[in-house]
Amino acid sequence: MAGLLTLVGCLVAATVLVQLLLGRLVDSVTNAPPEPMPRRRRQLPPLSRAAVRVRLEHWQTASRLRDTFSCVSMDWWPAEKCDYGMCPWSEASALTADLEDPLLLSALRALAPLHLRIGGSLADQLVFTGVEGAPPCEDLAVDQTRRVGFRGGCLPFSRWLALLDLCDRAGCGVLFSVNALHGRRRDACRPPDTPCRRLSRGERPPCCTNYSGGWDSSNLDAFLRATAAAGRRPAGIAYGNELAGSLGIEAHLPPEEYAREFLSLRALVDAVWPSKQPLLLAPDASFDSVWVEAFLSAVLQGDGDGRAGNRAGGSGAGRGRGRGRPPIDLLSYHVYPLGAGDGAQMLARSLDYRKLDASVEKIKLAARVVNASSSGTVVPAISETGGAYNSGRSGLTDSFVSGFWFNDLLGALARHGHAFGCRQAILGGHYALVRTRDRDFAPDLYSMVLWRRLMSPKSLRAVKMRSQDTTRSAAPGGRPSPPVSDSSADASRARSAIGVPDSERTGAVTGEAAGSVSAPELRAYAHCARWTTDSLNTWGGVVLL
Numbered sequence: 001m002a003g004l005l006t007l008v009g010c011l012v013a014a015t016v017l018v019q020l021l022l023g024r025l026v027d028s029v030t031n032a033p034p035e036p037m038p039r040r041r042r043q044l045p046p047l048s049r050a051a052v053r054v055r056l057e058h059w060q061t062a063s064r065l066r067d068t069f070s071c072v073s074m075d076w077w078p079a080e081k082c083d084y085g086m087c088p089w090s091e092a093s094a095l096t097a098d099l100e101d102p103l104l105l106s107a108l109r110a111l112a113p114l115h116l117r118i119g120g121s122l123a124d125q126l127v128f129t130g131v132e133g134a135p136p137c138e139d140l141a142v143d144q145t146r147r148v149g150f151r152g153g154c155l156p157f158s159r160w161l162a163l164l165d166l167c168d169r170a171g172c173g174v175l176f177s178v179n180a181l182h183g184r185r186r187d188a189c190r191p192p193d194t195p196c197r198r199l200s201r202g203e204r205p206p207c208c209t210n211y212s213g214g215w216d217s218s219n220l221d222a223f224l225r226a227t228a229a230a231g232r233r234p235a236g237i238a239y240g241n242e243l244a245g246s247l248g249i250e251a252h253l254p255p256e257e258y259a260r261e262f263l264s265l266r267a268l269v270d271a272v273w274p275s276k277q278p279l280l281l282a283p284d285a286s287f288d289s290v291w292v293e294a295f296l297s298a299v300l301q302g303d304g305d306g307r308a309g310n311r312a313g314g315s316g317a318g319r320g321r322g323r324g325r326p327p328i329d330l331l332s333y334h335v336y337p338l339g340a341g342d343g344a345q346m347l348a349r350s351l352d353y354r355k356l357d358a359s360v361e362k363i364k365l366a367a368r369v370v371n372a373s374s375s376g377t378v379v380p381a382i383s384e385t386g387g388a389y390n391s392g393r394s395g396l397t398d399s400f401v402s403g404f405w406f407n408d409l410l411g412a413l414a415r416h417g418h419a420f421g422c423r424q425a426i427l428g429g430h431y432a433l434v435r436t437r438d439r440d441f442a443p444d445l446y447s448m449v450l451w452r453r454l455m456s457p458k459s460l461r462a463v464k465m466r467s468q469d470t471t472r473s474a475a476p477g478g479r480p481s482p483p484v485s486d487s488s489a490d491a492s493r494a495r496s497a498i499g500v501p502d503s504e505r506t507g508a509v510t511g512e513a514a515g516s517v518s519a520p521e522l523r524a525y526a527h528c529a530r531w532t533t534d535s536l537n538t539w540g541g542v543v544l545l
Helices: 002-009 022-028 102-111 121-125 157-170 218-229 255-272 289-301 346-350 353-374 400-415 443-454
Strands: 053-064 070-074 114-118 127-129 154-156 172-178 236-239 279-286 330-334 379-385 421-424 456-465 496-499 527-531 535-543
Touching (some): 070 443, 102 157, 127 157, 157 218, 279 379, 379 400
Parallel strands (some): 172 236
Antiparallel strands (some): 053 456
């Protein structure tokens, strides 16, 4: 933990500064090669700098965060999961990871209290074994005819108890994604070896994602009842993973069908835990506002009829959920602001304020749609984000430069009332927070720890001010300070997160920067790479709040 304390020490006397003209930096790296970036300093032209004054409206709270705002994900991917010629998932699966690893335990304890989301793309094909009536276990195997690239897989009940034990020791609550495709049958493709995994959207035949039949909850019913009989309870249960509408991956389920079967899950959970039920989440997919509006409408209108379609015969829909509690607690969705992990312009994208603004707009849209569709009774949450999908990007999502998008995201989630933002992943991929190969932590873990230790639950508004009284600070060696500003700041004794609403981003900066600074370019970060007049080190840096 010495490294964590050292980083915390860096926060003393930190000054709020801003990074300007990111477009110049973006242009300088747009010809980056597609192969993984080497661990070396990238030569970049010097950046323009200017200071601004920021007024914190400490009397006005923008939002309040939950104690479990911190969240990390543990996926099911096996060692055979490979993307772009690299296979970074060795011993990282929730099925095979070393749950006694002191590095893993120390990381989780440093973030506690938090949620540990156990789920991912393979959640909708896992069956639960070691319980009454469990189906035969088919070993997990590579299968390019499936959109997710694998078939089979099972979770033994003993391993499930071990995962719950991990959280008991580390101070986390388990958010568990359950199989929403169990009982359905996928249409047969002709030819049978159609490579659904590799085909692009335009080339892929409908059979790759067409499923028929209803959800069979009997295996899950036995699994949850065995969990309750053992005196255990997960913190939350999510229905399915990336199955919602046209943006789904393995399937494209319509909102009405999804809502009907989600209510069946709710009835099952209420029957197993008549009081103090786990949180219920859905759909754990890319955000589609039209689909979400239809889904929430169907769920809220259908509350009370949730038993339809539940083959387990669960009864007691709504019993024990408490007066006024909605049938769904969290509207969960996924965000990968940098796109696919094979992009040749990944570094440029990660430093492009326009990309970051697009992510913030999506977060704002999700908050607005969920609030309007549920009259404020359902809360949005990001259940998976790792910067770049398909395992991340070596040299980017595992380096210090990853903090530019990640810290920005944390600030946006705090500002726009999200329950949490679940970071993919605690283990595995090029976005792993705990790197088991070199026995080290990724820089983004320190961002999460600093947030946990320094930020209060109160999110404040910040307003740029017109002023000639700007100041500059100097970095060691007499150089101008590196370009950095701030999505979360220690505001007096409140130590509160800062949110900057768009309506208040229109203030001007005077002095030498007047006329040269546009509002979108005033972007806030809690990270800066070590910076000199001509280079940016993506692999090391200083964290400033």
